[in-house]
Amino acid sequence: MESKMKIGISTCLLGKKVRYDGGHAYNPWIAEALGKFVDFVPVCPEHECGMSIPREALRLVGDIEAPRLITINSKIDYTDRMQAFSKRKIQELESQQLCGFLFKSKSPSSGMERVKVYPPGGGLFQKKGVGIFAREVMNAFPLLPFEEEGRLNDPSLRASFSVRIFVMHRFIKLTSQTPKASALVDFHTKHKLLIMAHSPDAYRSLGKMVAEIREQTLPGFLSSYTEQVMKAVKHPATRARHQNVLQHILGYFKKDLTAFEKAEMLEIIERYRTGQLPLIVPITLLNHYIRKYDKPYLAQQYYLNPYPLELM
Numbered sequence: 673m674e675s676k677m678k679i680g681i682s683t684c685l686l687g688k689k690v691r692y693d694g695g696h697a698y699n700p701w702i703a704e705a706l707g708k709f710v711d712f713v714p715v716c717p718e719h720e721c722g723m724s725i726p727r728e729a730l731r732l733v734g735d736i737e738a739p740r741l742i743t744i745n746s747k748i749d750y751t752d753r754m755q756a757f758s759k760r761k762i763q764e765l766e767s768q769q770l771c772g773f774l775f776k777s778k779s780p781s782s783g784m785e786r787v788k789v790y791p792p793g794g795g796l797f798q799k800k801g802v803g804i805f806a807r808e809v810m811n812a813f814p815l816l817p818f819e820e821e822g823r824l825n826d827p828s829l830r831a832s833f834s835v836r837i838f839v840m841h842r843f844i845k846l847t848s849q850t851p852k853a854s855a856l857v858d859f860h861t862k863h864k865l866l867i868m869a870h871s872p873d874a875y876r877s878l879g880k881m882v883a884e885i886r887e888q889t890l891p892g893f894l895s896s897y898t899e900q901v902m903k904a905v906k907h908p909a910t911r912a913r914h915q916n917v918l919q920h921i922l923g924y925f926k927k928d929l930t931a932f933e934k935a936e937m938l939e940i941i942e943r944y945r946t947g948q949l950p951l952i953v954p955i956t957l958l959n960h961y962i963r964k965y966d967k968p969y970l971a972q973q974y975y976l977n978p979y980p981l982e983l984m
Protein backbone atom coordinates (compact mmCIF):
# COMPACT_ATOMS: atom_id res chain seq x y z
CA MET A 673 0.00 0.00 0.00
CA GLU A 674 1.30 3.48 -0.87
CA SER A 675 2.44 5.39 2.22
CA LYS A 676 0.52 8.49 3.22
CA MET A 677 2.21 11.86 3.47
CA LYS A 678 2.99 13.25 6.91
CA ILE A 679 1.68 16.63 8.04
CA GLY A 680 2.77 18.29 11.27
CA ILE A 681 -0.11 19.76 13.23
CA SER A 682 -0.93 21.60 16.44
CA THR A 683 -2.30 18.79 18.60
CA CYS A 684 -5.41 20.67 19.78
CA LEU A 685 -6.71 20.85 16.15
CA LEU A 686 -7.18 17.08 16.26
CA GLY A 687 -9.55 17.35 19.24
CA LYS A 688 -7.03 16.50 21.97
CA LYS A 689 -7.73 18.40 25.17
CA VAL A 690 -4.33 20.04 25.54
CA ARG A 691 -5.21 23.74 25.55
CA TYR A 692 -4.46 26.01 28.51
CA ASP A 693 -8.12 25.75 29.63
CA GLY A 694 -8.31 21.96 29.21
CA GLY A 695 -10.23 22.29 25.93
CA HIS A 696 -9.44 21.55 22.30
CA ALA A 697 -9.84 23.26 18.92
CA TYR A 698 -11.12 20.36 16.79
CA ASN A 699 -11.30 21.17 13.10
CA PRO A 700 -13.60 18.79 11.17
CA TRP A 701 -12.14 19.42 7.69
CA ILE A 702 -8.62 18.75 8.91
CA ALA A 703 -9.44 15.69 11.00
CA GLU A 704 -12.13 14.08 8.82
CA ALA A 705 -11.41 15.12 5.21
CA LEU A 706 -7.65 15.73 5.13
CA GLY A 707 -7.13 13.00 7.72
CA LYS A 708 -8.14 10.33 5.16
CA PHE A 709 -5.10 11.17 3.04
CA VAL A 710 -2.39 12.08 5.52
CA ASP A 711 -0.76 10.84 8.72
CA PHE A 712 -0.64 13.63 11.25
CA VAL A 713 2.41 14.31 13.39
CA PRO A 714 0.90 16.21 16.34
CA VAL A 715 2.88 18.69 18.42
CA CYS A 716 1.63 20.65 21.41
CA PRO A 717 4.69 22.72 22.26
CA GLU A 718 3.30 24.07 25.54
CA HIS A 719 2.33 20.69 26.97
CA GLU A 720 5.36 18.88 25.51
CA CYS A 721 7.80 21.39 26.95
CA GLY A 722 6.49 20.55 30.39
CA MET A 723 3.48 22.79 31.06
CA SER A 724 0.42 21.28 32.72
CA ILE A 725 -3.15 20.95 31.44
CA PRO A 726 -4.88 23.18 32.40
CA ARG A 727 -2.28 25.92 32.82
CA GLU A 728 -2.09 29.66 33.09
CA ALA A 729 -2.56 31.34 29.72
CA LEU A 730 0.48 32.90 28.05
CA ARG A 731 1.02 35.89 25.80
CA LEU A 732 3.77 37.38 23.69
CA VAL A 733 5.35 40.49 25.22
CA GLY A 734 7.96 42.95 23.94
CA ASP A 735 9.68 43.26 20.57
CA ILE A 736 7.48 42.19 17.63
CA GLU A 737 10.38 40.32 16.01
CA ALA A 738 11.69 38.68 19.18
CA PRO A 739 8.97 38.71 21.83
CA ARG A 740 9.03 36.86 25.14
CA LEU A 741 6.50 34.15 26.04
CA ILE A 742 5.12 35.10 29.44
CA THR A 743 2.23 33.91 31.64
CA ILE A 744 -0.44 36.60 31.90
CA ASN A 745 -0.81 36.92 35.69
CA SER A 746 2.23 35.36 37.34
CA LYS A 747 4.61 36.81 34.68
CA ILE A 748 6.74 33.66 34.37
CA ASP A 749 8.96 33.81 31.28
CA TYR A 750 8.84 30.54 29.31
CA THR A 751 10.72 31.79 26.25
CA ASP A 752 14.01 29.96 26.84
CA ARG A 753 12.24 26.73 27.69
CA MET A 754 10.07 26.95 24.57
CA GLN A 755 13.02 27.75 22.32
CA ALA A 756 15.06 24.84 23.69
CA PHE A 757 12.07 22.52 23.20
CA SER A 758 11.57 23.82 19.64
CA LYS A 759 15.16 23.04 18.67
CA ARG A 760 14.90 19.48 20.06
CA LYS A 761 11.54 18.92 18.38
CA ILE A 762 12.77 20.24 15.03
CA GLN A 763 15.64 17.73 15.08
CA GLU A 764 13.05 15.00 15.60
CA LEU A 765 10.81 16.38 12.83
CA GLU A 766 13.70 16.47 10.33
CA SER A 767 13.58 12.69 10.06
CA GLN A 768 9.80 12.67 9.50
CA GLN A 769 9.87 14.08 5.96
CA LEU A 770 6.90 16.33 6.59
CA CYS A 771 4.94 17.65 3.59
CA GLY A 772 3.39 20.57 5.47
CA PHE A 773 2.40 21.95 8.85
CA LEU A 774 -0.96 23.14 10.16
CA PHE A 775 -0.81 25.60 13.05
CA LYS A 776 -3.40 26.75 15.57
CA SER A 777 -4.12 30.40 14.91
CA LYS A 778 -3.61 33.17 17.49
CA SER A 779 -1.54 31.01 19.85
CA PRO A 780 1.59 32.67 21.35
CA SER A 781 3.35 29.33 20.81
CA SER A 782 1.75 27.90 17.65
CA GLY A 783 0.29 30.86 15.70
CA MET A 784 1.99 31.47 12.36
CA GLU A 785 0.98 35.13 11.92
CA ARG A 786 -1.02 38.00 13.40
CA VAL A 787 -0.50 36.82 17.00
CA LYS A 788 -1.05 39.55 19.61
CA VAL A 789 2.13 41.06 21.02
CA TYR A 790 1.78 43.26 24.12
CA PRO A 791 4.09 46.08 25.16
CA PRO A 792 6.15 45.21 28.30
CA GLY A 793 4.56 47.94 30.42
CA GLY A 794 0.97 47.05 29.41
CA GLY A 795 -1.26 48.82 26.91
CA LEU A 796 -2.53 48.04 23.45
CA PHE A 797 -1.35 44.92 21.65
CA GLN A 798 -0.24 44.73 18.02
CA LYS A 799 -1.43 41.79 15.93
CA LYS A 800 1.93 41.28 14.23
CA GLY A 801 3.55 38.44 16.15
CA VAL A 802 4.47 34.83 15.37
CA GLY A 803 4.24 32.05 17.96
CA ILE A 804 7.63 31.04 19.37
CA PHE A 805 7.43 27.40 18.22
CA ALA A 806 5.83 28.27 14.86
CA ARG A 807 8.62 30.78 14.10
CA GLU A 808 11.31 28.15 14.76
CA VAL A 809 9.53 25.56 12.59
CA MET A 810 9.01 27.98 9.69
CA ASN A 811 12.68 29.04 9.85
CA ALA A 812 13.88 25.44 9.93
CA PHE A 813 11.72 24.24 7.01
CA PRO A 814 11.40 27.26 4.69
CA LEU A 815 9.98 25.33 1.73
CA LEU A 816 7.22 23.53 3.60
CA PRO A 817 3.61 24.60 3.04
CA PHE A 818 2.25 26.16 6.26
CA GLU A 819 -1.27 27.14 7.09
CA GLU A 820 -3.54 27.97 10.02
CA GLU A 821 -6.89 26.28 10.62
CA GLY A 822 -8.92 29.52 10.42
CA ARG A 823 -7.59 30.41 6.98
CA LEU A 824 -8.64 26.99 5.64
CA ASN A 825 -12.26 28.24 5.64
CA ASP A 826 -11.26 30.26 2.57
CA PRO A 827 -11.66 27.85 -0.40
CA SER A 828 -8.76 29.37 -2.33
CA LEU A 829 -6.35 29.13 0.63
CA ARG A 830 -7.52 25.58 1.30
CA ALA A 831 -6.96 24.66 -2.36
CA SER A 832 -3.53 26.30 -2.29
CA PHE A 833 -2.47 24.35 0.80
CA SER A 834 -3.82 21.09 -0.69
CA VAL A 835 -1.97 21.65 -3.98
CA ARG A 836 1.32 22.42 -2.22
CA ILE A 837 1.31 19.47 0.19
CA PHE A 838 0.65 17.05 -2.67
CA VAL A 839 3.45 18.59 -4.76
CA MET A 840 5.79 18.25 -1.76
CA HIS A 841 4.72 14.64 -1.27
CA ARG A 842 5.52 13.82 -4.90
CA PHE A 843 8.93 15.52 -4.48
CA ILE A 844 9.68 13.39 -1.44
CA LYS A 845 8.71 10.24 -3.36
CA LEU A 846 10.85 11.34 -6.33
CA THR A 847 13.92 11.99 -4.19
CA SER A 848 13.52 9.00 -1.85
CA GLN A 849 15.91 7.14 -4.17
CA THR A 850 18.51 9.09 -6.13
CA PRO A 851 16.46 9.99 -9.21
CA LYS A 852 17.76 9.93 -12.76
CA ALA A 853 17.53 13.03 -14.96
CA SER A 854 14.77 11.30 -16.94
CA ALA A 855 12.66 10.91 -13.76
CA LEU A 856 13.01 14.61 -13.04
CA VAL A 857 12.06 15.53 -16.60
CA ASP A 858 9.01 13.28 -16.24
CA PHE A 859 8.13 14.97 -12.91
CA HIS A 860 8.43 18.39 -14.49
CA THR A 861 6.39 17.41 -17.55
CA LYS A 862 3.48 16.30 -15.35
CA HIS A 863 3.58 19.53 -13.32
CA LYS A 864 3.93 21.96 -16.22
CA LEU A 865 0.36 23.20 -16.39
CA LEU A 866 0.03 23.33 -12.60
CA ILE A 867 3.12 25.58 -12.45
CA MET A 868 1.72 27.67 -15.32
CA ALA A 869 -1.51 28.25 -13.36
CA HIS A 870 0.42 29.57 -10.37
CA SER A 871 3.29 31.43 -12.00
CA PRO A 872 3.70 31.88 -15.77
CA ASP A 873 7.20 33.32 -15.10
CA ALA A 874 8.30 30.22 -13.20
CA TYR A 875 6.75 28.05 -15.94
CA ARG A 876 9.10 29.68 -18.48
CA SER A 877 12.24 29.75 -16.31
CA LEU A 878 11.81 26.18 -15.01
CA GLY A 879 11.20 24.96 -18.56
CA LYS A 880 14.61 26.38 -19.59
CA MET A 881 16.26 24.95 -16.49
CA VAL A 882 14.93 21.44 -17.11
CA ALA A 883 15.90 21.58 -20.80
CA GLU A 884 19.55 21.96 -19.70
CA ILE A 885 19.55 19.20 -17.11
CA ARG A 886 22.44 16.70 -17.22
CA GLU A 887 22.97 13.56 -15.14
CA GLN A 888 26.22 14.98 -13.63
CA THR A 889 24.60 18.19 -12.35
CA LEU A 890 21.56 16.49 -10.86
CA PRO A 891 22.25 16.81 -7.07
CA GLY A 892 22.74 20.60 -7.18
CA PHE A 893 19.95 20.94 -9.71
CA LEU A 894 17.44 19.10 -7.52
CA SER A 895 17.62 21.45 -4.54
CA SER A 896 17.40 24.55 -6.72
CA TYR A 897 14.55 23.04 -8.77
CA THR A 898 12.61 22.02 -5.64
CA GLU A 899 12.97 25.49 -4.19
CA GLN A 900 11.75 27.17 -7.37
CA VAL A 901 8.77 24.84 -7.82
CA MET A 902 7.63 25.23 -4.20
CA LYS A 903 7.95 29.02 -4.49
CA ALA A 904 6.03 28.95 -7.79
CA VAL A 905 3.06 26.99 -6.44
CA LYS A 906 2.88 29.34 -3.46
CA HIS A 907 1.74 32.10 -5.82
CA PRO A 908 -2.05 32.29 -5.95
CA ALA A 909 -3.58 30.62 -9.00
CA THR A 910 -5.95 33.45 -9.92
CA ARG A 911 -9.06 33.02 -12.08
CA ALA A 912 -7.27 34.83 -14.92
CA ARG A 913 -4.32 32.42 -14.72
CA HIS A 914 -6.65 29.43 -14.61
CA GLN A 915 -8.45 30.86 -17.65
CA ASN A 916 -5.15 30.98 -19.55
CA VAL A 917 -4.35 27.38 -18.69
CA LEU A 918 -7.86 26.15 -19.51
CA GLN A 919 -7.73 27.87 -22.91
CA HIS A 920 -4.25 26.45 -23.46
CA ILE A 921 -5.66 22.96 -22.81
CA LEU A 922 -8.58 23.64 -25.14
CA GLY A 923 -6.01 24.31 -27.86
CA TYR A 924 -5.13 20.59 -27.84
CA PHE A 925 -8.62 19.80 -29.15
CA LYS A 926 -8.54 22.00 -32.27
CA LYS A 927 -9.18 19.06 -34.57
CA ASP A 928 -11.46 17.10 -32.25
CA LEU A 929 -14.24 19.37 -31.02
CA THR A 930 -17.09 20.68 -33.11
CA ALA A 931 -17.60 24.44 -33.36
CA PHE A 932 -20.51 24.08 -30.95
CA GLU A 933 -18.44 22.13 -28.40
CA LYS A 934 -15.61 24.70 -28.58
CA ALA A 935 -18.03 27.59 -28.11
CA GLU A 936 -19.66 25.80 -25.18
CA MET A 937 -16.27 25.14 -23.57
CA LEU A 938 -15.20 28.77 -24.03
CA GLU A 939 -18.45 29.93 -22.46
CA ILE A 940 -17.90 27.64 -19.47
CA ILE A 941 -14.34 28.95 -19.04
CA GLU A 942 -15.64 32.52 -19.21
CA ARG A 943 -18.34 31.77 -16.65
CA TYR A 944 -15.65 30.33 -14.40
CA ARG A 945 -13.54 33.49 -14.87
CA THR A 946 -16.43 35.72 -13.83
CA GLY A 947 -17.17 33.63 -10.75
CA GLN A 948 -20.44 32.06 -11.98
CA LEU A 949 -19.04 28.52 -12.00
CA PRO A 950 -16.50 26.68 -9.84
CA LEU A 951 -13.24 25.49 -11.38
CA ILE A 952 -14.34 21.88 -11.16
CA VAL A 953 -16.89 22.44 -13.98
CA PRO A 954 -14.43 23.27 -16.82
CA ILE A 955 -11.94 20.77 -15.40
CA THR A 956 -14.52 17.95 -15.42
CA LEU A 957 -15.55 18.66 -19.00
CA LEU A 958 -11.93 18.87 -20.17
CA ASN A 959 -11.14 15.61 -18.41
CA HIS A 960 -14.06 14.05 -20.29
CA TYR A 961 -12.65 15.24 -23.64
CA ILE A 962 -9.15 14.05 -22.67
CA ARG A 963 -10.51 10.53 -22.13
CA LYS A 964 -12.73 10.67 -25.20
CA TYR A 965 -10.02 11.89 -27.59
CA ASP A 966 -7.10 10.12 -25.90
CA LYS A 967 -4.65 12.92 -25.06
CA PRO A 968 -1.85 11.25 -23.07
CA TYR A 969 0.12 14.47 -22.42
CA LEU A 970 -2.93 16.13 -20.87
CA ALA A 971 -4.07 12.99 -19.05
CA GLN A 972 -0.90 13.00 -16.96
CA GLN A 973 -1.13 16.68 -15.94
CA TYR A 974 -1.52 17.20 -12.18
CA TYR A 975 -3.22 20.48 -12.97
CA LEU A 976 -6.33 18.52 -13.89
CA ASN A 977 -6.06 16.29 -10.85
CA PRO A 978 -3.96 18.14 -8.24
CA TYR A 979 -5.33 16.38 -5.15
CA PRO A 980 -8.23 14.05 -4.23
CA LEU A 981 -11.70 15.31 -5.14
CA GLU A 982 -12.88 14.81 -1.56
CA LEU A 983 -10.67 17.73 -0.49
CA MET A 984 -12.30 20.16 -2.93
Ligand code: SF4
Pocket residue numbers: 682683684685690691692715716717718719776779781782
Ligand atom coordinates in the same frame (compact mmCIF):
# COMPACT_ATOMS: atom_id res chain seq x y z
S1 SF4 B 1 -2.25 26.07 20.24
FE1 SF4 B 1 -0.34 24.91 20.30
S2 SF4 B 1 0.37 25.10 22.38
FE2 SF4 B 1 -1.76 25.69 22.40
S3 SF4 B 1 -2.86 23.82 22.89
FE3 SF4 B 1 -2.79 23.95 20.66
S4 SF4 B 1 -0.99 22.78 20.13
FE4 SF4 B 1 -0.81 23.24 22.31
